Amino acid sequence: MSASQQNADVINLGPALSLRGTRMHFDRNAEIFGEDEAADYVYCVVSGAVRTMRFTSDGRRQILGFHLPGEVFGVELGAKYTLTAEALSPTDLVIVRRSLLEKASAEDPRAARCWLEYASRTLDEARDHALILGRKSAGERVAAFLLGISKRLLHGTDFDLPMSRADIADYLGLTIETVSRSFTEMERQSAIALPSSRHVVMRNRSTLALAAAA
Amino acid sequence: MSASQQNADVINLGPALSLRGTRMHFDRNAEIFGEDEAADYVYCVVSGAVRTMRFTSDGRRQILGFHLPGEVFGVELGAKYTLTAEALSPTDLVIVRRSLLEKASAEDPRAARCWLEYASRTLDEARDHALILGRKSAGERVAAFLLGISKRLLHGTDFDLPMSRADIADYLGLTIETVSRSFTEMERQSAIALPSSRHVVMRNRSTLALAAAA
């Protein structure tokens, strides 16, 4: 499948930072780590997908990010995780002790740089997310979401969404129904096609980009 | 005024990371740095206050954070700033070359740790902000904002807001009118008093905490 079989149990944080780890499996909806747990590991998705999220005291959920195959997550800078991670579907991960990452960074400035760049990207994404949540309409949010996701897992013209409408809604600060209606509307505009609810065909990227108004 | 006069031109990123810098002044609404500029400096507010923000292509503004006296901002991990910073009022800052910070971190692991902890806090705040923007009502947002701000600049029972209703609105993803109505409502509930539009008296913190529903 993958070009490099030897990368099976290796996390790649950049050109100068590869770490050998352990393979683990998580069932759908299984918790990978929880808020306030010691942040002793970093993770890389091999197959499946992951959501990270935070909750209000009365149980409302905000999804902060999705993590797709090849992507790293759980790299916290503080001592504890400040969010919760769950598997969206049956998921294989590589986990690496955080201490190994810190050791590598201490020894090699280039490795430390990779780590910083990773953190930088995370922060940048959080800021874009705030812009979407604070200042965009429902249609714009969904369009932006589709563009962002498609950039990460598009092969050819179409792809499968690894998450439900409920997950998308909790990521975009909307309801399931509004997400569904927005999908239908994008389809009506021929920006996408939806042969099934999880399968998205990109029909007109520029229409989508226009609708995202980023 | 301040307890320690000798700290005048020093940025304090933590117990093990103090750096001597240069004092600078910015007028109200002056740009301190802009998106895509080289992130060559880090900043600390001496007096006044600062907003950091990002824009949509059609000009809508999302304020990402406010920075009050004693607080550090502009510590980017990547090569360029990914946001814009402006002075809320006539503001004095201490600026330090980023290279000095990097040098200190390379030489002293404790200094590097301070830097990490700073970045960690920034990311944590961004996540809380996403939760507020995505999943809270107008009243909850304003209550959470007042609690957060008061924790940072409360002396006794009251404080002065350094920012306008428009700034608060763009921070909370609301309109000026909605922010104003929420303030009035909090006042009606005796959670706060507003002798003038910028001056807030904390009357009942627990009412506010209840309204914030965090």
Place this chain on the structure above:
DNA sequence: CGGGCGATTGATTGCCTTCAAACGTGGTGG
């Protein structure tokens, strides 16, 4: 005293949520 800007308040609109029902699909057990 007049002008300008920010804040408040009121009236109305509209977008998204809520409530409700139907649809489709995948899985299970009869």
Place this chain on the structure above:
DNA sequence: CCACCACGTTTGAAGGCAATCAATCGCCCG
């Protein structure tokens, strides 16, 4: 093998919360 059930999704109708439009107020400064 098919019927049935559970769950996720879609669609429809109604309601509500915040946005928009608009007018007034208050304050600072000229």
